[in-house]
Amino acid sequence: MSMPVQTLTPITAAEQSSIVRCASCHATLDDRTARATCPNCGGLLAVEHTLALPKGAALRARFDDRLGVESFRGTAAERSGVWRFRELVLPAARSEDIVSHPEGNTPLVTRAAVASFAGVDDLWLKHEGHNPSASFKDRGMTAALTQARRIGALAVACASTGNTSASLAAYAAQAGIPAFVLVPEGRVSTGKLAQTLAYGAHMIRLRGDFDDCLELARDASERLGVYLVNSLNPFRVEGQKTIVLELLQQLAWEAPDWIALPAGNLGNTAAFGKALREAHALGLIDRVPRLLAVQAAGAAPFAAGFADDFATRRRVRAETAATAIRIGDPASWDRAVDAIRFSDGHVVAVTDAEIFAAKRVIDACGVGCEPASAASVAGVRLLVERGIIGSGERVVAVLTGHLLKDPDAALAARVAGGLGSDEPLSRDEALGHLARVLATT
Ligand code: F0G
Numbered sequence: 001m002s003m004p005v006q007t008l009t010p011i012t013a014a015e016q017s018s019i020v021r022c023a024s025c026h027a028t029l030d031d032r033t034a035r036a037t038c039p040n041c042g043g044l045l046a047v048e049h050t051l052a053l054p055k056g057a058a059l060r061a062r063f064d065d066r067l068g069v070e071s072f073r074g075t076a077a078e079r080s081g082v083w084r085f086r087e088l089v090l091p092a093a094r095s096e097d098i099v100s101h102p103e104g105n106t107p108l109v110t111r112a113a114v115a116s117f118a119g120v121d122d123l124w125l126k127h128e129g130h131n132p133s134a135s136f137k138d139r140g141m142t143a144a145l146t147q148a149r150r151i152g153a154l155a156v157a158c159a160s161t162g163n164t165s166a167s168l169a170a171y172a173a174q175a176g177i178p179a180f181v182l183v184p185e186g187r188v189s190t191g192k193l194a195q196t197l198a199y200g201a202h203m204i205r206l207r208g209d210f211d212d213c214l215e216l217a218r219d220a221s222e223r224l225g226v227y228l229v230n231s232l233n234p235f236r237v238e239g240q241k242t243i244v245l246e247l248l249q250q251l252a253w254e255a256p257d258w259i260a261l262p263a264g265n266l267g268n269t270a271a272f273g274k275a276l277r278e279a280h281a282l283g284l285i286d287r288v289p290r291l292l293a294v295q296a297a298g299a300a301p302f303a304a305g306f307a308d309d310f311a312t313r314r315r316v317r318a319e320t321a322a323t324a325i326r327i328g329d330p331a332s333w334d335r336a337v338d339a340i341r342f343s344d345g346h347v348v349a350v351t352d353a354e355i356f357a358a359k360r361v362i363d364a365c366g367v368g369c370e371p372a373s374a375a376s377v378a379g380v381r382l383l384v385e386r387g388i389i390g391s392g393e394r395v396v397a398v399l400t401g402h403l404l405k406d407p408d409a410a411l412a413a414r415v416a417g418g419l420g421s422d423e424p425l426s427r428d429e430a431l432g433h434l435a436r437v438l439a440t441t
Pocket of ligand 1 (some may be wrong): 053124135137158161162163165231262263264265266267268269316325370372373399401
């Protein structure tokens, strides 16, 4: 079966402000394409905005003005930290098409304990776990479901290690479009499974890993005409760019020296690179921060590629307790290579022990994150130790998901750390326990 034929309303000249281009064969499609990958060669598609925009201070002022004016009175889209940057996301989307919670507007915080652990004084944490479904995926998903609505998609689908599926389930519920998710059996954390089911997606647990799930999702979407919204979908990338745009805005458009992020399927790394390229070309920033993509050592094909200047594309059988980034064959490899090269970036692998050491510090200062997210801080610490990041540099580490995404990991980390009492206590035992703990703190 082929993709269903869509009847499209004509596109006006004013709306025709974006095109979609294949990175491999350079074929162009209009911005209402229902394809997530190139129909000619299967390559990755990218959105290009052709709208003539003001540059530099004028564009910064436009985005800054929206912060105040649209803060609480407007529609969800007007209050969104994604659609605030709509000229760089999907300018042709009409407000009635936009599927927004709203999302974004996530905090940028500092914590002395995390800065001291990482070894940099000026460390900021961009907490994407404060999105509506508690991960950064909502930023790409609002764009993808908006596109799904624009093209009249009959159903949407993704493969996921859990966060994409939770986000897709939430946004598909809002859009009223049936959602199908493929997840690797036994490897998705409790919080993510609970969200996906509660928001009403059809969930299929596959005997296999994430890479098997993605291959099947791509195949099924081709055969069955279901709109694929994994991060290889070019509109997901457009939404995810706003993590970078928003953090730059929060820093008054003064570029930090580094932006660190955990890396799995490499969709986010690709989106960050595209955001930096565009922000620099439009004069939003006058210098480009260096990207630091951090992988788990058991799932680090991209870090291995970086070590030989990306001479060959690699894949591995992935294994890590940071299940969100347990990915061995990243789909957005080429785009991520471009992001690292463009930003003079770095890619590094950290062990699970290093990830959980960082997580304990992030959790204990009241910020908290899921295991994969802590990789960004662990990676910063490693590069400081290696002398690649200077202790006086300004670094933003992105925390991609909320602590409650993986409550089992959080509990295991604390019990291993010796806090809390394992057994329920009687009233008298509890008082005795309290007194003993107080005496030692
Ligand atoms: N951090 C978290 C919490 C994630 O869930 C993911 C990816 C990443 C980092 C890595 O981002 O894949 O763009 O390099 N999660 C996907 C999912 C794979 O299905 O939820 P990436």
